[in-house]
Amino acid sequence: xxxxxxxxxxYNGHEQPVKVRVLFVYNPSQPYCxxxxxxxxxxxxxxxxSCRSDLLQPSPGLLSSSRxxxxxxxxFVLFGFGKFAISVMDSENFPPDGGLSSASLQSNVPVxxxxxxxxxxxxxxxxxxxxxxxxxxxxxxxxxxxLGDLRPEITNMAPPKMQASSSVMHRxxxxxxxxxxxxxxxxALNAAxxxxxxxxxxxxxxxxxxxxxxxxxxxxTTAPATTTTTAKASVRPKSASSIHRRxxxxxxxxxxxxxxxxxxxxxxxxxxxxxxxxVSNPPWDVKGRLENMEQRFEELLTLMExxxxxxxxxxxxxxxxxxxxxxxxAGSDLQxxxxxxxxxxxxxxxxxxxxxxxDEKRRSRIEREDLERTLKLKLDEQERLSRNNExxxxxxxxxxxxxxxxxxxxxxxxxxxxFVEEMNRFKSxxxxxxxxxxxxxxxxxxxxxxxxxNQQQSLQVEINRLHIAVEQERESxxxxxxxxxxxxxMAQNNLRDIQTKLEEEYxxxxxLRKTIDEQAASSLSMESSSRTLQMxxxxxxxxxxxxxxxxxxxxQFLGQALESEVVIKEKLLKEETLRRxxxxxxxxxxxxxxxxxxxxxxxxxxxxxxxxxxxxxDSIEGREIELTGPSNESALGxxxxxxxxxxxxxxxxxxxxxxxxxxxxxxxxSQLVQSALDGYNVCIFCYGQTGSGKTYTMASEDGMxxxxxxxxxxxxxxxxxxxxTYTVQxxxxxIYNETINDLLVCADEFDKKKLEIRNxxxxxxxxxxxxxxxxxxxQETVAKMLKTAAGNRSVAATKAxxxxxxxxxxxxxxxxxxxxxxxEIREGTLNLIDLAGSERLSHSQSTGDRLKETVSINKSxxxxxxxxxxxGSAKDGNHIPYRNSKLTYLLQYSLGGNSKxxxxxxxxxxxxxISETVNSLRFATKVNNTHIGTARKR
Ligand SMILES: Nc1ncnc2c1ncn2[C@@H]1O[C@H](COP(=O)(O)OP(=O)(O)OP(=O)(O)O)[C@@H](O)[C@H]1O
Numbered sequence: 001x002x003x004x005x006x007x008x009x010x011y012n013g014h015e016q017p018v019k020v021r022v023l024f025v026y027n028p029s030q031p032y033c034x035x036x037x038x039x040x041x042x043x044x045x046x047x048x049x050s051c052r053s054d055l056l057q058p059s060p061g062l063l064s065s066s067r068x069x070x071x072x073x074x075x076f077v078l079f080g081f082g083k084f085a086i087s088v089m090d091s092e093n094f095p096p097d098g099g100l101s102s103a104s105l106q107s108n109v110p111v112x113x114x115x116x117x118x119x120x121x122x123x124x125x126x127x128x129x130x131x132x133x134x135x136x137x138x139x140x141x142x143x144x145x146x147l148g149d150l151r152p153e154i155t156n157m158a159p160p161k162m163q164a165s166s167s168v169m170h171r172x173x174x175x176x177x178x179x180x181x182x183x184x185x186x187x188a189l190n191a192a193x194x195x196x197x198x199x200x201x202x203x204x205x206x207x208x209x210x211x212x213x214x215x216x217x218x219x220x221t222t223a224p225a226t227t228t229t230t231a232k233a234s235v236r237p238k239s240a241s242s243i244h245r246r247x248x249x250x251x252x253x254x255x256x257x258x259x260x261x262x263x264x265x266x267x268x269x270x271x272x273x274x275x276x277x278x279v280s281n282p283p284w285d286v287k288g289r290l291e292n293m294e295q296r297f298e299e300l301l302t303l304m305e306x307x308x309x310x311x312x313x314x315x316x317x318x319x320x321x322x323x324x325x326x327x328x329x330a331g332s333d334l335q336x337x338x339x340x341x342x343x344x345x346x347x348x349x350x351x352x353x354x355x356x357x358x359d360e361k362r363r364s365r366i367e368r369e370d371l372e373r374t375l376k377l378k379l380d381e382q383e384r385l386s387r388n389n390e391x392x393x394x395x396x397x398x399x400x401x402x403x404x405x406x407x408x409x410x411x412x413x414x415x416x417x418x419f420v421e422e423m424n425r426f427k428s429x430x431x432x433x434x435x436x437x438x439x440x441x442x443x444x445x446x447x448x449x450x451x452x453x454n455q456q457q458s459l460q461v462e463i464n465r466l467h468i469a470v471e472q473e474r475e476s477x478x479x480x481x482x483x484x485x486x487x488x489x490m491a492q493n494n495l496r497d498i499q500t501k502l503e504e505e506y507x508x509x510x511x512l513r514k515t516i517d518e519q520a521a522s523s524l525s526m527e528s529s530s531r532t533l534q535m536x537x538x539x540x541x542x543x544x545x546x547x548x549x550x551x552x553x554x555x556q557f558l559g560q561a562l563e564s565e566v567v568i569k570e571k572l573l574k575e576e577t578l579r580r581x582x583x584x585x586x587x588x589x590x591x592x593x594x595x596x597x598x599x600x601x602x603x604x605x606x607x608x609x610x611x612x613x614x615x616x617x618d619s620i621e622g623r624e625i626e627l628t629g630p631s632n633e634s635a636l637g638x639x640x641x642x643x644x645x646x647x648x649x650x651x652x653x654x655x656x657x658x659x660x661x662x663x664x665x666x667x668x669x670s671q672l673v674q675s676a677l678d679g680y681n682v683c684i685f686c687y688g689q690t691g692s693g694k695t696y697t698m699a700s701e702d703g704m705x706x707x708x709x710x711x712x713x714x715x716x717x718x719x720x721x722x723x724x725t726y727t728v729q730x731x732x733x734x735i736y737n738e739t740i741n742d743l744l745v746c747a748d749e750f751d752k753k754k755l756e757i758r759n760x761x762x763x764x765x766x767x768x769x770x771x772x773x774x775x776x777x778x779q780e781t782v783a784k785m786l787k788t789a790a791g792n793r794s795v796a797a798t799k800a801x802x803x804x805x806x807x808x809x810x811x812x813x814x815x816x817x818x819x820x821x822x823x824e825i826r827e828g829t830l831n832l833i834d835l836a837g838s839e840r841l842s843h844s845q846s847t848g849d850r851l852k853e854t855v856s857i858n859k860s861x862x863x864x865x866x867x868x869x870x871x872g873s874a875k876d877g878n879h880i881p882y883r884n885s886k887l888t889y890l891l892q893y894s895l896g897g898n899s900k901x902x903x904x905x906x907x908x909x910x911x912x913x914i915s916e917t918v919n920s921l922r923f924a925t926k927v928n929n930t931h932i933g934t935a936r937k938r
Contacts, residue, residue, distance in 0.1 A: 377621060387579075408557075416551065423540075426540045430533060434533055434537070441530065451515075470498065592901060595904075596668065596905070597650070597907065599908075601658035602909045609911050611914050612627065614627070622657075623652060626647060650925055654668055658909060665704070669704065669708075670711055675900055677815055681899040682831070683830075683899050683902070684833065684904070685831075687835050688907055690804050690837025691804065698832060698904075699790065699811075699834050708832060712726075712728060713778065723821035726817045727775070728816075729814045730776050731774070735887055740771075743789035753770060757890055764893050794807045813829065813830040814828075815827065815828045815829070835864075840916065863881065864885070867882060903927050905927075
């Protein structure tokens, strides 16, 4: 049997199929082509088996073709013992009609067409077995199969790729690699021998075919293999790699080989297909062919014998090499084991390092969280300190200024008062003195005049009396003269006496005149003292003038003080601006969306059902809440008596326990209200299950709404002295069953006005155009407005809450501030939202309107959760489903825009609500982890 095989490579080096034709010739007058679906070594083997069985039951058609590929191992294939001929053909040369069968028809060789005709008789098969058995025995005695004996021969003859793929010739890989070298002399020798052998056989077959009386020719359409391969060779590339690939093929057509010396050698190793030639011109002289084959077999046997001797030493040599390779392999195994050990150590180390890394990561995460917490704490502290400092500074400045101003004013007023008092005192004193002096002078003058007049009168009276007396005397003396001339003398004497007395009287008159002169002199002195007094008055007036100058100086000083007050006010203004910036930076650092958790206290009737809620860091900063449950009461757990409860820990920006009050809570959010005054959008909303205290927190009498309003009006008043004037406007709406109601109009009119939300994307503002706007100028007006809204809001008694809010209420305060000094304008909004409570339908057992409301509430809250989830995972440009509900549409810019948002998650303290509570806290955690855009001033 001759089997030739060949691999065919295309120009890209990919393997191409070849067709196999298996020819079994038993009876020269009845050649059989046995079907062979040889796709693998096993298939070829089984083809052989079927060859045998076909001897008993030969198939019609006799010729079949199949394809197999280079990577499929092909068993050896070169031996023959005169009875079989297997040829492998290039697929292109394979005759379309099955080759041999048509050839058989052409040659008129009787080809059995039915199984009965082609059946090979049992004795003939036995005879064949008998022929095969000595050979089989011979080869099996040497420990190998029939083919095994040919192994060294074939191994050495086969090109490397065939060796590598042949399982029959398989040895150790080291041997293969050794033998695969084309420089191997043994291989080269055998490679040279085989074509010679082939050619001998070929020649004989051709001669036999020429002499044969009947010849089988391949149809003209089938080109001879040599022709085809020649055509191929002419276009084959000559690169080294393609050469190498070709050298790996067995049976490559010689004409397709490149011309290099090595290629010629290799081509010699890959033999030309004699069968191809014979197929193209098939000499169906079966007898001659069998003889040729037998002869060839004999030659092969001889060759094998010589080869056996030759390869004995080679085998030894190879075995020695094998031993050496085995030793090497043992060494390399050892090394491999060592390496494996080292690798496993390394893996262990990596595992350790990984766990270290995880620990480290965990540690660093904890540290980072601690650090963040500490930082946040510090920030809060810093903020509080800076706020306190600012307030202290402002207070100090203010009090200093007020003190200084009051001091100056007081001093001035005191000085003024003193001065005026003194002036008045001086004036009145001097007036008094003047009056007194004038009075005195007048009295003195009058007295003197009176005295003078009296004295003059008395003197006149005296003179008159004296005159009368003198007259009387003279008369009497004359009488007496006459009578008493004598007495004249005496009278003269008396006259002399009288004259003396007169002189005395004249002296006395002089004295009186002197007294009058003295009195006049004293009047003069009094006049001079009056003049002195007047001079003093003038001096006082000068002093008064000086005081006036001093007063004007002080007024000037006061003007300066007022100017410095303006400067201080400006400084205060700047500090206020700086404070605002710092305040908002701190707010931004705290995050533009913050979450506070509030646990309401249990009612008296609920004390027996209180859940296990802890506040681990209560005394420090109150950021964590820990609750136990709900219990996992699975059927299995119940059955096994293992009902488990889980502890949940949540952390928020702040956690308020049941003892906290609204004042304490407002202390934490007042900064946000301040932000609204500073021109920011602020949104504060309460979320939680029904009856958890949302309305209490937001809209009770001392809730966040009234407190925020108070703060706004108080701060606006305080800011007036810094030049700010604020106008406040309020709106109040509710979203009930996805309808917007204006809470500032009578509830009966709800249906009359259809309110819609408008999105002003330019300004980043949401408005409700027809909503009532109220101007608010005091806390009182706001209180009135809140009362109206509370009266109109949709509430109803539910199982969970006697007065449950059945709608989301939104209180909108718009704050517009203008600074007359700096011309600055601020416009902020404060949205205070009391959401309707979520509730489980199963728990609420609502029906009718309540059921409809509950479904609507739950739907809009679910939309809120969707929006928060989308925001949490959003990348730029992601769609956020704001428009899925009126609530989320209304809150669009508060949740995802330029707003500062605070969410209160209100929770119930009761055990029966624990799973709802855990859900609320999970949602709140999601909100807490959501990043919204940076708030911008409007
Ligand atoms: N912190 C608190 N201190 C005292 N009582 C409270 C507190 N929180 C809530 N309550 C009381 O609990 C009850 C329910 O509170 P509230 O109506 O505020 O709940 P809600 O969450 O607004 O409910 P719904 O969603 O049904 O409107 C009220 O009677 C309220 O006075």
